Amino acid sequence: MTTKSRFRIMLAALLGLMPLMASQAIAADGVALYRGKCAMCHGPAGAGRPGTFPPLAGRVGQIAGNPDGKAYLAAVLLNGLHGPITVDGQSYKGFMPSFRALSDEDIAAVLAYVSTLGNSAAPAGISAQDVASVRAAPMDAAAVQAKRAALQTAHVIP
Numbered sequence: 001m002t003t004k005s006r007f008r009i010m011l012a013a014l015l016g017l018m019p020l021m022a023s024q025a026i027a028a029d030g031v032a033l034y035r036g037k038c039a040m041c042h043g044p045a046g047a048g049r050p051g052t053f054p055p056l057a058g059r060v061g062q063i064a065g066n067p068d069g070k071a072y073l074a075a076v077l078l079n080g081l082h083g084p085i086t087v088d089g090q091s092y093k094g095f096m097p098s099f100r101a102l103s104d105e106d107i108a109a110v111l112a113y114v115s116t117l118g119n120s121a122a123p124a125g126i127s128a129q130d131v132a133s134v135r136a137a138p139m140d141a142a143a144v145q146a147k148r149a150a151l152q153t154a155h156v157i158p
């Protein structure tokens with residue numbers, strides 16, 4: 001085999017691998033963001049801490065299955081959330097900081113990852129465009145609270 005043909009084979013192999021590498025990079029992003037920015041409060045598997053940090057596992061996937069629920073999740077990440085809230089009969093009066101500094105792509109990726117915690121379903125289809133439209137309409141703490149209360153009454157938020 002000549003050097004030139006060996007090079008051609010290597011190049012072809014590398015090009016063949018590229019889509020795989022790209023999709024893994026996207027999947028890894030949400031995981032890395034969650035570990036770096038969320039796990040310290042919500043726990044590595046999203047179990048939370050009763051009374052302090054609400055659980056996300058098994059809940060976010062369900063919330064994201066509803067279009068208004070999806071917009072709510074993006075609103076929490078963009079605007080933060082200040083209690084009181086109730087989750088599984090447990091009340092929380094905490095403070096979730098805003099992650100407005102993250103890009104729309106990063107917020108979509110981390111929410112898609114969180115939607116897989118505690119269930120075996122495919123990640124929720126949250127796009128950067130979904131996040132961008134929520135970002136375009138900033139909400140104050142009272143507005144995020146009111147949206148949450150309405151969605152809990154409608155059983156979108158468990």
Ligand code: HEC
Pocket residue numbers: 033034037038039040041042052053054056060073076077081082083084085087092093094095096097099110111114148157
């Ligand atoms: C400093 C601690 C802290 C960090 C970091 C944090 N959260 Fe939170 N999060 C909270 C608290 C506290 C609440 C509940 C706020 C309240 O009591 O009103 C909350 C609420 C939420 C909710 C709403 C749950 C519901 O039932 O309405 C979601 C979704 C969420 N967090 C996702 C995330 C994601 C994703 C990240 C990482 C990008 C993150 N959080 C990082 C503390 C944190």
